[in-house]
Amino acid sequence: MQYLTQALLALVIMLILRKFYRQYQNDFYLLWSWSWLALFANMLGSCISLANAFLLPLDHPFRITISIVTVTASFLQILWLYSGTLEISRSRKLNRKLVKAISYSIVPLAILLVFLSFNNPDAGSFRILYRVGIKSLLAGIVFISCSFLLLRMTNTGIGIRFIIFSFLFYGLLQGNYFIETFLELYEKDYPLEVPYFAAGVIDIFLQALMGLGMIISVLEVEQHNLKKANTELDTFLYRSSHDLRAPLTTISGIISIIRSIDDPDKKEEYFNAIQDRLIQADNVIRDIITLRKGQKTDLQIDQVDLKEEVSKEFESLIDPNNGSPKLVIDAAENTRLYTDAARLHTILTNLLSNAIKYHHQADQAEIKVKISKADKGYHVALSDNGPGIDEKHLPKIFDMFYRAHRSSNGTGLGLYLVKDALETMGGSIEVSSEKGMGTTFRIHLVDHGANHS
Template sequence: MMRAEKSSFSNREAQQIIQYLPDPCLLLSVEGYILAASQAFYLITDTDEKILGEFLFDVFPENPDSPQVNAVSSLQYSFMEAVCSKQPHHIPLQQYDIPKGGKPSDGFIRKFWRAVNVPVLDEQGQVKYILHRTEDVTEQINDKKQIKDLTALTEELLMQEQLARQEAERQREYVFNLLMQTPVAIAIYEGSNFVVRFANEKLLEFAGRSREQILDRSLFEAIPEIAQHGFEVALKKVYTSGESLVQFDVSVRLTRHQTPEQAYFHIIYNPFRNLQGEIVGVIVACTEITGQVEAKEKLVQIMQDLKERNFELDQFVYKTSHDLRAPLMTILGLVRLIKGEPLPDSVSQYVDLIENRVNKLDGFIKSTLDYSRNTRTDVEYEKIDLNGLVKETFAALELMKNFERLAISLHIADGDFYSDLFRLRIIFSNLISNAVKYMDTSKAENCLNITIKVDDKLAKIHLYDNGMGIEKAYQDHIFGMFFRATEQSEGSGLGLYIVRQAVMALKGTITFRSKPGKGTHFLVILPNRMVN
């Protein structure tokens, strides 16, 4: 076989067909260039895709240490016999040493093979490709029990020659069935009119038509309803430019089995070339995604409905909570007026109880309002006076029971900090009020140390107290809605839940460490949203 000019054939389509064949196979041009190879071939020859487009005997030259074997000339003879006779030619057994790691300079590995060269004919009956299928029988030859004498080899040769046609037909049928049964719709459109020359079962299913209705007809004659969906533009672009094209979520109105329906596809277009490298058509592969698109649309609608329902619920909660506070404030005002009058001890006790319950209910309503506002309002960044904010929180909480017993130290490092004022109020108010609620009154001194450090990127807020601490069994649950870690709490169980929601809205984090009887340390880290 004479070395010809290197083939310019684009082997992408051939490689897609050949690479997953289970047997070691090569697809060769009639000049002897490697167009495609199966993964099994790469494995047994220790090669890779770098051999594609190379001359066969450059990749696998004669072993200079075994010139008597004549491996190259034997394979060339079989190759030419297949080309000239247009019939498969079998090599029952041949020693053909291969380069180590694909590099002849590193030496050769002794190998024995069985092989068959099968001609692949075009529509005019001319040999277009050679399918070279091989089998590594080295281990069998090395095993003395498997060595056969020359008579047996001769008999095997005769048998293989008799089965040559059947083998060639099996190979062709194998490739054809592979394309027909693939779950991806594949079609080949030939010429500028895009005549359908091949369509597998999946494509017929997508089109809702029989093979007779599609083959050897122009695509837009066979399936006229797709002409208005940009397919002709895409096909012409690939046919004229020679460049591949990928389209996602393509919407098509198809008439399948006489029923109009909307369908969606992912589509890949590739130029289809002949042996001379000329573009003669377009090969198209498409996957239907109608089910996924419909499911996505339903999910979007469900999410929209849910968003509307949540908004309506938030509005209801906000309005109801707001309306409840007005009469509560009236009751609380009346209670304080009554407490200003001289009362018997028994009546005073009941008035204190009423005031306590009204305050508790008001605290729950305020927590509900904070939660509602936190979930339904956007974050608004502004420059924060941290010192003033913390002291404002102290002032708001100073009427809490035992607040006066809490020794508070505040340390704030200099630095401008930008964040959302409303959500910072929620964070400081709840964390500081918890230090008051859960102080250990048995201790001689109750402390709360607040340290805030600010830089250009972050604010780190530390709150240390020496209160009751949190039992280990409860520590995984304290940020849950309505969770209370102790019966001593008279709160709603919403405080830390709302704190975490506020921190999350600010894209920050909140962590804590706590030991029962020792106290608790909360660390809140928030991004500094510096503005120009």
């Protein structure tokens, strides 16, 4: 009855998490749902094994097959739960090929554990150790590790706290099961042995709390995302309408002035002013289109040479007749990676154009780009020796429509687009600056080559 209850509980939670995954497309929901599916298979297999314990011999093919399925499912549950927890705690995707490879390697391991002493009627304790005890030891280590991973998260609601609590105590309980199983081999008394019925009730309680925590955490994450989206939408509507209306109002005023003057030179000057305002409005519209397109478009992975892309973007942005700064690139020998080329273009264009725009008008003006190999990708440090950014502005420069320099004629969307593109690609960005000494942006680009097919 205990196994059947756990199987039904796992099935319900799996279906709820799958529903969340289809709606929100967060991969850790999918991995968690797989872990519950594996638990369902494990408990269902245990029910079948228990029902046939006295009907079929130990070496019957059906009993062996069910045991292999059950052991495999128990290890897959641990793997997928750990993978999903890693993703939510680190806010980035894992290497899917690695997860698949480990999943496939579990099958031969399960076969080996099942066939150890499978036909020896006197080796019951050893069979339990191989098929249950080892799994309990690994589960104990993994669940306790997962609880500490979640503890490191900065924003933890009630759902994550439920998960941390249930993971920690479930891990301790699984470790206790292993000690019981191990000592049973030597017929040793164990003072912390949990009675079978009580252990079943505690298992069901902790699994129910675990599932409830996961469901609540999903709702909390999506509620946070919704609040953030609403705030950004309000800011977007207000600022975009203002930034589009301002140049149109100016153009209207300039046209009124043009009608009242006859001087051709003055008219030309005002026509140039109109053109500047039209370019300003066009830049706002272009950035809005880029933002919307980036939010609706999935990653399109291609191989690019990072060093070449930096050089090309710089050459396309500079004006040789306007005192452009010098570009200095310090790069590793091989800077090829698989990434989203369009989003990379957005990142490099905005960072380089800012560095060019705010460089010192002097012979020694330069932009330095250092590209170094990093874990699962590349680190790129882009530095200029321009006027720098006041410290009070640094926490806000990636906000939508924020301008650190009052004299800036930009849209205020550039750095927001950079951060949005990097987060979509699984990367990150940091900034450091000193007034009068320049600014350095440090970005981490993920190489999606391992997941490229």
